[in-house]
Amino acid sequence: MRSVRARAAIGATLVVAVALVAAGLAVLAVLRTNLIDQADLQAEVAAREVAGQLALDTRYEDLDLDDEEDHPVQVTDEEGRVVFVSKGLQAVSGTRSPGVSPVPSAPAATPSPGDDDDDDDGGDSARPARGEVSSDDPDFSDGTATVGGRQADYRFAAVEATTPAGLTLTVHAGAPLAAEQEAVDTVRGAMLTGLPLLLAVVAAVTWLVTRRALRPVEGIRRELAAITASEDLARRVPEPGSRDEIAALARTTNETLTVLEASVERQRRFVADASHELRSPIASLRTQLEVADAHPELLDLPGAVADTVRLQVLAADLLLLARLDAGEKPGAARLEAGALVREEVSQRTGDRIPVAVEAAEGASYEVNGSRGQLARVIGNLLDNAQRHAESLVAVRVAADGSGVRVEVRDDGAGVPEEERERIFERFVRLDDARSRDDGGAGLGLAIARDVAARHGGTLTVHRAPEGGAAFRLWLPGAV
Structure with missing residues (x-):
């Protein structure tokens, strides 16, 4: 590709494209991470709420579940058997067990001591027995759940709870990832739509700016071509009014032309002067030789020798100057x-x-x-x-x-x-x-x-x- 403008435009577009793709991937990664963190928090809150009720020895059928469609719940015992699932949960994956039907042998919750009648002596009512909820960070996993015939992706949090009877249960509560996926898809779509338009704008602007910046270079090139064609070293290239590198190039070019013009003029003057200096002794020597040919008795031998020596010295001087001008070290x-x-x-x-x-x-x-x-x-x-x-x-x-x-x-x-x-x-x-x-x-x-x-x-x-x-x-x- 010979055009500087095209190379500059393509180079700038590629650099911007790489930067935008990298930035877009980083934005999508941060967005996805933040949305997953929100889903983790929602799942953890739902799981701990159910675990807290189980720790209070609430019977399975009495568990108070919020929005069972958005937060499906599955409870398993120590042996991984399903003992409880939320209403409408038809299939699940990504939890401890894929089962959605409580096993018949699952132990039922014991009656709460808080349900006993007050003591006959009219004293305070007995405090209900309490288990405990694990304070460790929950385990999170990705999975799917089918609720009411609709399958969706969920983020599950697993929280352990111990009942007053000493039974350890694991509560898996899910939070939907539909919002996260929709947000990521929306941002990705916007980027895929806007990226080509932005790159087109960058390429067009770079092309126009480079074209405007290189316009003085084209003027310099045309003038140099005209100088080469006309061999008129007195001409000069146009110098733009800016103070950038192109203006410096124009000034340097004109300075070079000035030096070149002086050098050529010096060479022309040198050749003319050398020709003039050589003409005199050569003419004198020729005259003496012609006279000697016609009248040998009139030969001025010392004069001929002097002219010959003068020619020899002048030739030696000219040869030395030529070597010096050629850059001989x-x-x-x-x-x-x-x-x-x-x-x-x-x-x-x-x-x-x-x-x-x-x-x-x-x-x-x-x-x-x-x-x-x-x-x-x-x-x-x-x-x-x-x-x-x-x-x-x-x-x-x-x-x-x-x-x-x-x-x-x-x-x-x-x-x-x-x-x-x-x-x-x-x-x-x-x-x-x-x-x-x-x-x-x-x-x-x-x-x-x-x-x-x-x-x-x-x-x-x-x-x-x-x-x-x-x-x-x-x-x-x-x-």
């Missing part, structure tokens, strides 16, 4: 930053200004990363300093919090504060009048910052004490 080798700086400086024999290295002797500044990429960062920073310095280029390595700081300073003109972020963009050169040969392609600082970020560090520019620029590379310490 740096190595995790353990490096000593001071030794890496000294090694890089020692290989720069053609610098016009000697580089001063400031690092405490014997101190260890270990970091994790790629030796080649970090050496490239330091080299790019030194190249930049050499282009702008007047008479000083210095590198300082020191501990900085939980990491290591490598600072490259010069005494040149510095970087204006408003341009300190722009210089890290690709193909950006602040001095437009500077020749490409002197100023480079504008990729060195962009590569340096990207490599620093890939290593979990930062690269920023500040004003040096000497008045020029101070580039600060911070890298986390080795772990």
Whole structure:
């Protein structure tokens, strides 16, 4: 099932159905229990009333029975023989004995001493003899009884009574279960009738609410489909005015589109700038080769070599940027930053200004990363300093919090504060009048910052004490 609305409606309906069925069964169980408890009480009262009369030695034929149809009575002796049944009782089950006819051998009740005449001396009349009724909780059982030709279900209570003559009798009195059954059937019928209607209402409401809630999602989907078809990343999906998850989804989608648009624009600009930067040395090299072909004596071999080197460096820079953009992870080798700086400086024999290295002797500044990429960062920073310095280029390595700081300073003109972020963009050169040969392609600082970020560090520019620029590379310490 592909529709979220349908799945939500079915899921909600099933949950409500299970809850209602469980609640309905619980209600029916409680109702049945309460009604049976009431029937037990009625049966117990009827049984104890008869047992009380037997304890007073009342003869069977003189027993006063209330509503014999609703409360049928059966009395048995110690041996389970039926000695008395209420009027109209034609059949019974669920009691001690299924019999409904008193046995002929059943002992009759003895005359009550209370029936004797008063004493001749005119004293008080003699008190009647008394038996006793068991105070234990009665035994209850389910059964049926046929009274006046009609059979029904009853709840029977069994109470023991002892006559003054010492005979133990068991009185079974019943209470009808018709009211209980009718009430349970009525409630069950109401539930069976109302449950489907209620579930239909739940399903319809869930469908409508889900449809209304997902309406903005459909708008977002349509707009995204239109953006995909038109490839116009400047468009944005509609953001609902609510503050729910769908509104958050729309905002996140628009933020993603903004980042994607910027990334695509950056890639387009990168390709255009790379093409422009490659065009100059290629055109120059082609011109020199064509001139050399026609006039070998005019070949500018140093210029051709310089253009070839420039092409090689530019190609290497573009390849490294492509790898960084692809998410290439740096190595995790353990490096000593001071030794890496000294090694890089020692290989720069053609610098016009000697580089001063400031690092405490014997101190260890270990970091994790790629030796080649970090050496490239330091080299790019030194190249930049050499282009702008007047008479000083210095590198300082020191501990900085939980990491290591490598600072490259010069005494040149510095970087204006408003341009300190722009210089890290690709193909950006602040001095437009500077020749490409002197100023480079504008990729060195962009590569340096990207490599620093890939290593979990930062690269920023500040004003040096000497008045020029101070580039600060911070890298986390080795772990």
